[in-house]
Amino acid sequence: MEEILRVEGLSKSFGGIEAVKDVSFSVYRGEVLGLIGPNGSGKTTLVNLVTGLIKPDSGKVVYKGEDITGLKPHVIANKGIARTFQQTKHFPYLPTIANVLVPSMSPRGRRDGSPLEKALESLVFTGLLAEADVPAGRLTHYQLKLLELARVMALSPELVFLDEVFGGLSPSEIEKVMELLEYLNKGRGMTLVVIEHKLRYLMRMADRVVVLSYGRKIFEGKPEEAVKHKEVIEAYLGRGVFT
Amino acid sequence: MRYKGAAAALVLAAGMFLLPRAGLGVRMLNSLAIANIFAVYALSFDVFSGTTLYLNLGHTFIIGIGAYTTALLWRMKGVKPYIGIPIAGLAAMAVGILVFLPSLRLRGAYFAIASLMYPIALYRISTVSPFSMILGGEGGIPVPHPLQSYLAELPAAEARRAFYTTSYYMSLLLLLASAAAAYKIAYSSFGVVLRGIGQDEELVEASGVNTLRYKLLAFMASSYIAGVAGALHVHILMAASPEILALDTTLIPILSIVVLGGLGTVIGPLGASYITILAYEYLWGVMGELRSIAFSLLLIALIVFKPEGLIYTLYAKARGALGR
Numbered sequence: 001m002e003e004i005l006r007v008e009g010l011s012k013s014f015g016g017i018e019a020v021k022d023v024s025f026s027v028y029r030g031e032v033l034g035l036i037g038p039n040g041s042g043k044t045t046l047v048n049l050v051t052g053l054i055k056p057d058s059g060k061v062v063y064k065g066e067d068i069t070g071l072k073p074h075v076i077a078n079k080g081i082a083r084t085f086q087q088t089k090h091f092p093y094l095p096t097i098a099n100v101l102v103p104s105m106s107p108r109g110r111r112d113g114s115p116l117e118k119a120l121e122s123l124v125f126t127g128l129l130a131e132a133d134v135p136a137g138r139l140t141h142y143q144l145k146l147l148e149l150a151r152v153m154a155l156s157p158e159l160v161f162l163d164e165v166f167g168g169l170s171p172s173e174i175e176k177v178m179e180l181l182e183y184l185n186k187g188r189g190m191t192l193v194v195i196e197h198k199l200r201y202l203m204r205m206a207d208r209v210v211v212l213s214y215g216r217k218i219f220e221g222k223p224e225e226a227v228k229h230k231e232v233i234e235a236y237l238g239r240g241v242f243t
Numbered sequence: 244m245r246y247k248g249a250a251a252a253l254v255l256a257a258g259m260f261l262l263p264r265a266g267l268g269v270r271m272l273n274s275l276a277i278a279n280i281f282a283v284y285a286l287s288f289d290v291f292s293g294t295t296l297y298l299n300l301g302h303t304f305i306i307g308i309g310a311y312t313t314a315l316l317w318r319m320k321g322v323k324p325y326i327g328i329p330i331a332g333l334a335a336m337a338v339g340i341l342v343f344l345p346s347l348r349l350r351g352a353y354f355a356i357a358s359l360m361y362p363i364a365l366y367r368i369s370t371v372s373p374f375s376m377i378l379g380g381e382g383g384i385p386v387p388h389p390l391q392s393y394l395a396e397l398p399a400a401e402a403r404r405a406f407y408t409t410s411y412y413m414s415l416l417l418l419l420a421s422a423a424a425a426y427k428i429a430y431s432s433f434g435v436v437l438r439g440i441g442q443d444e445e446l447v448e449a450s451g452v453n454t455l456r457y458k459l460l461a462f463m464a465s466s467y468i469a470g471v472a473g474a475l476h477v478h479i480l481m482a483a484s485p486e487i488l489a490l491d492t493t494l495i496p497i498l499s500i501v502v503l504g505g506l507g508t509v510i511g512p513l514g515a516s517y518i519t520i521l522a523y524e525y526l527w528g529v530m531g532e533l534r535s536i537a538f539s540l541l542l543i544a545l546i547v548f549k550p551e552g553l554i555y556t557l558y559a560k561a562r563g564a565l566g567r
């Protein structure tokens with residue numbers, strides 16, 4: 001198994017809160033890795049650390065053998081790491097197509113084909129083509145989640161962090177998003193790190209899972225073993241997430 | 244549809260070229276020339292600030308650098324305006340980058356506040372010794388009209404009208420060139436990125452785009468146009484004085500034009516410039532210094548009640564009515 005990303009002893013605190021504490025794990029090319037943990041366990045912070053939005057207090061991020069710790073977000077994105085945002089982000093006053101044009105205008109996005117073609121293609125795959133001219137601010141929550149994925153596609157990344165892409169979606173919408181993710185993984189060869197509370201869905205997709213609790217890694221391994229693991233059960237106890 | 248737009252622009256431009264033949268007085272021609280210059284100021288402001296929403300309240304500093312560059316070149320080296328004006332644009336761009344680069348990393352209100360300090364500082368500098376000796380103090384540096392030698396050969400009776408007519412035409416040419424450039428920038432994929440920066444800069448960065456690079460390029464374009472306009476402005480006024488840096492004489496009209504026209508729309512400020520400058524000139528006779536207060540109030544009212552721009556709204560409505 002070829003390692004695509006490795007985090008080594010990553011730590012970050014905000015004031016007194018240790019949001020991420022000495023976390024190490026690897027992501028292997030082609031896999032779907034589940035990143036789970038209760039609310040406030042540091043999942044989003046970890047994504048922010050890897051993608052350069054915030055800088056770690058200590059530790060390293062190694063991508064394809066290169067130390068990328070502390071690089072600017074746009075530099076990291078161009079190396080091939082894309083992400084979606086838990087609180088979906090978009091340019092509300094720009095048409096949907098223009099929202100996708102931004103990543104396809106990046107140096108990485110431009111590598112294969114014209115930015116406009118790339119942007120259109122991403123809209124076609126995510127089923128947003130009909131909304132191309134609509135300002136993104138008028139899209140529904142579901143469409144905004146799709147827009148996040150369209151933006152990811154327009155960057156042609158090798159590794160994608162998906163921060164709760166199922167959040168707030170209905171079961172049938174989740175099924176459609178899962179289909180898209182499967183296409184990105186199998187059809188486009190993207191390695192996925194999926195953050196999700198609802199383990200029911202994650203178990204279906206993930207090859208492996210990493211579990212965080214209070215900023216620490218408490219488990220790494222097969223999903224079916226995770227749900228039997230004592231510490232994991234305790235971390236989730238009473239939260240009703242296994243249902 | 245695209246050709247229709249271009250055709251409309253051409254008709255409009257032709258109309259503006261014919262205006263001086265419509266029997267306008269020299270006073271009116273002068274006001275229109277100033278309106279053209281202010282339209283260029285507003286467009287150059289809009290190209291950067293209207294798209295990225297980094298409000299450059301120091302725009303008059305950039306304009307001032309252009310104005311004083313051509314004036315100093317003339318005074319010290321006898322450089323002719325037609326060479327001095329393009330150099331002034333380059334100087335405004337260079338000084339602008341040097342001075343603004345650190346603050347381009349600041350976001351939102353911090354950028355606006357920092358930028359406001361530069362014209363205030365330059366205003367002070369230009370009026371206190373020893374700098375006032377070089378920069379001419381309150382009275383400024385006298386400079387020639389760009390077509391001085393041509394005008395000097397005309398009979399006195401014609402020279403006066405020719406002065407204003409040529410000023411009008413020169414400012415109009417600059418306006419048309421700037422409008423074309425501003426439109427190209429604001430409505431291209433480059434402009435999409437700039438607008439993205441204005442709406443969520445973090446998202447642009449996460450999308451793999453170096454926002455500083457885009458901000459810098461837009462700022463350079465904005466500064467070059469503003470510098471050239473500032474230089475032409477002083478040659479038309481025949482003096483480079485600190486007034487061009489001031490809040491009430493330059494910044495408030497520019498902001499009024501942009502807000503009245505619609506931030507980031509290019510076409511809006513173009514139309515708004517005439518209304519604003521003609522009203523501003525007219526109000527001078529009616530209420531003197533109070534006009535800047537009246538305009539500040541108008542500015543606030545517009546921001547509160549019509550943030551998307553009155554002129555642009557009307558324009559969009561008209562386009563809608565015509566089926567685009």
Ligand SMILES: Nc1ncnc2c1ncn2[C@@H]1O[C@H](COP(=O)(O)OP(=O)(O)OP(=O)(O)O)[C@@H](O)[C@H]1O
Nearest residue numbers: 014017019037038039040041042043044045046086
């Ligand atoms: N910018 C910040 N400033 C201060 N505290 C922060 C900041 N970002 C995160 N935190 C804190 O760090 C901890 C981890 O937060 P994080 O958002 O990474 O958790 P999470 O696992 O993504 O949670 P959720 O499942 O609710 O999204 C929380 O206690 C949070 O309050």
Ligand SMILES: [Mg+2]
Nearest residue numbers: 043044045086
């Ligand atoms: Mg989170």
